[in-house]
Amino acid sequence: MSDDTSPNGRPTEAPPTEATEGLPDVVAPGPDHVGAQEAVAGPDERVPPPATAPGADERTPLADAPPPETAAPRKGARRAASPAAASGKTSRASSRKNARAPAASATGPSRAKTGGRTTQAPPAVMETPSAETEGAPGAAAETGFDAPGAETRSASASATNWFDVPVTGAAPPPGPTASAAPSAVPATSFWSERPIELATPPSAGSLYEASNAERAAGPADTLFEFEVEVRNNVAETVTSEVSEMQNMAAGLLRLVGENMRRMTDRQVERANEILRNIDLRDYLDPDFWKGIGMVLRYQIDEQVGFIKRRLNGEYSTDPFGMDPEVIAVVRPFLRFMYRTWWRVRAEGLENVPSTGRALLVANHSGVLPWDGAMIAAAVAEDHPAQNDRIVRSLHLHWFSTLPFVAPTLAAMGQVPGLPENAIRLLQNDELVCVFPEGLKGVGKLYKDRYKLARFGRGGFVQAALRAQAPIVPVAVVGAEEIYPMLGNAQPIAKLLGMPYFPITPFFPWLGVFGAIPLPTRWSITFCEPLPTDTYDPSEADDPLTVLGLTELVRERIQATIDAKLAERKMIF
């Protein structure tokens, strides 16, 4: 408050400065508050004047319109305040204290008017100003007048705190006001019932310590005043549409006021503290907005450029169709599913080589192959090497026959599960993930959960032996419950040409929403790799070796699943 802001000073800069320093001050120039509150009250300009006019200019016809019982006490105060404000010479020391005190004192008249919400208000009115004026006797008269004036201000000053800030885009309170105003129809029906309640106001204040309630109630009560004023205005307005709007504005004022009343002292302090720490001058700096504009423009240009490039075909895929740009686009979603939705805990990632070939062999479950996506996410997100290694999952070749699914899977780096593809990928030193259970696993019924199905005919072991790639068994726990598959409607599946048609508690009953997986808690365990370089590649043709290794991998996965299931306390 070092710069003595005169009301004639640069009007744009003055109110935020005050708000910044947390001084609900008398000298805040009126016009700015009008502007501020208008902005708060929303696009409908017919609503704000009754709310703001009293605070700014008592000559506004609307302010004179309401019945005298509400307008009178405050009018006088305002008249006194306005000259004081105009003089710009108010004693800072006193006004600084007054700012708070009147907030409490103001409750007196307003409460009396709104039906005596508190009993102890009158003494407060009497005491506070006198206590304050003691220190500055010379300014006694001024302060005396100042006090209620400051109250109105502090309403609008707390409005400075509560409302000014948001105007420049910081805090939520006025948000609803601004946004709700246009949507009059539903709101009106709700708010139109409010006047009845006015007679029996909520005794929120009594729930808290009186002083707390007092402090917080100051601005709140002013809001109630405004509300009454607005309602009075409503009574006069002829047009129903306008009156509805005003009804709603009044209701919103009341809502904000009631909520402010419920706030404890600490909360108010904290909110003020937060608001005080926002340096509003930054927001007024054109360069700030230019900077934001540049950032936004860059973002938009980037996105548009990306889409244009895609539409011109200027991108490249690997021979299997993997498109790194598409992966980058879906990765945030997979990260969300990984971290937030399923809160996956990945263990043993050090068993996954950071370079070179390896074959991940996992149990398959959960109707839709989310487990493959999560294994890929685990390697991409949590692998100690952090080299964003992409897991190439092998999917059932049936998916290649589906429109939209086929190109998407290919772009994501997934490859139809054919032995040739597995061997080729491994020979390219890729990290390949297979689900030997295949359909038998993914379409498992809920009652069979965590019981591994047959591991095919050991094709994955053959591929690993031929490519001399280590086999890393992977146990996924939690995916069985994401869609509890109670039954399999085989006739429908046959009709639709699907491998199975799941019946879960939610699907198909809830349609698309039934396809939202349950947010179970997952754990993915990467076991120690089984080396295959001790075998000769030609042993891939030996059924005994192949089937033996297959069984070994299966047992290891089953044992890990059982251990993890025993550890698990609950599904979610």
Add this chain to the structure above:
Amino acid sequence: MTRVFINGIDGLLGARVAELISRDREARIVGLGRARPPAPVGRAEWFAARLSGKQFVELLRAEAIEVVVHLDFAGAERPAEDREQAVQQNVIGSMELFGACAAAGVRRIVLLSHVGVYGASALNPSMITEDRPIALATLSGLLRDFAEVEQFAMDFVARRPMLQVASLRLASLIGGWSPMVEYLTNPGPRMLVGFDPRIQLLGLDDAAEGFARAALSSVAGPFNLASDDVLRLSQAIRLAGQQPVALLEPVVELALSLGNTGVLGHWPFGPSFLRYSCVVDTQRAKCELGWAPTRSAAELIQMLRANGRLVEDRAVSEAALREFLARRS
């Protein structure tokens, strides 16, 4: 001294093969076409005619031909007017030529084919190697001709150990006219909704290089020749400056079953090739022929877009002009 007979020197590919083989001082080249070669043919001696089987035997014997490069397929380098005639030329003509080669004691036949002979299916590996069998039953049109000729050739040489056949399975050619160029340069290339197969392309020069190498080497069997990079079909169309038109698959099936063959526009293959990819592995050609593509598919499409349909024709026209101006001197 290798004596090479090029059947189909009247195409851009045949002319280019003749030119490349001419670089080998040891080679002597005889060319046969139905018309004038459209490009310089090096040291090749050629004549325009349409020979029957017996006349082929006479020619091959008279010239003591050792290697036959068979490129004479209707619909491959210029549009085929009539399907029945095309089958006559492609299948029956090839059978006649094979018979003549066996009768004339030709050592080796290098045969033009297409990677599409593997068919397009979800069960094909993502990168098809040469040991994948030919999917004759699923093919139609020119691809079926290629597949039939290949099948016939395999059976034919199986009983004649003195005769070798190397079939070069080329990805869709970009250079002169080809069905794929026709598809990519005409407005509104058709696609199927929800499918976007990967495709490979091949530059005309790279293909000619493959034939020249195959003609002068002694390896047999099928070889895949294709660009190293892979494009999505929609990507290729967009790179060519076109907007794809996506059709619903049931609509296409219905139209095809009702006999409307024009529903897929200029798409040169069957509808299955719009669903599934047919991408090949060229490792064998690289190892055994020492061949490697010099142009990527993306480059080829850029050239196609820049120069119109006949990418290579600038050089061709230049050479033709020089030849014409030099005739008086």
